[in-house]
Amino acid sequence: MKEFVDQLLSLLQQGISAIFRFVEMVWNWTIDQVYTLFQAPFAAWPLWKQVALVMVAVAVAAVLYRAARELWYAGTSILAAFATLLTVFVKTLPIVVLAGLIAGAGMWAINNFDLPQFVANADRTLDNATR
Numbered sequence: 001m002k003e004f005v006d007q008l009l010s011l012l013q014q015g016i017s018a019i020f021r022f023v024e025m026v027w028n029w030t031i032d033q034v035y036t037l038f039q040a041p042f043a044a045w046p047l048w049k050q051v052a053l054v055m056v057a058v059a060v061a062a063v064l065y066r067a068a069r070e071l072w073y074a075g076t077s078i079l080a081a082f083a084t085l086l087t088v089f090v091k092t093l094p095i096v097v098l099a100g101l102i103a104g105a106g107m108w109a110i111n112n113f114d115l116p117q118f119v120a121n122a123d124r125t126l127d128n129a130t131r
Helices: 002-038 047-112 115-130
Strands: none
Touching: 002 047
16 A cells, blocks of 8 residues: 555656646746847837837737736635645644544554453453352
8 A cells, every 4th residue: 555655646746747847848938038039139120120029028028927917826825725734734633643542542452452361351250249
């Protein structure tokens, strides 16, 4: 069972890592494209090309603003979810401790008591009490 959980966690880690590498690649490509846009020799261009460059820059800014806004909302949602997760961890801690205590006490009882001997001793005690 432990091997299965370890393999599952490893698979999840590799999948998440691949997603982040892909996202990083796309972001780096986009940043390079935007950097190239602003490195254009627009001062020597005719007016119509300068106007087209401004329109392209405005479109890029609008799209990046939308992406930034979505990232902001996602970040606040993630922060709220993380706070909720921490609250649940703390809230369920007594229940988890209780489960551990039950498991530990159960194993202690199983390892330290011999039921047939316990029943025999109880029968002898009952026989002595009835005499």
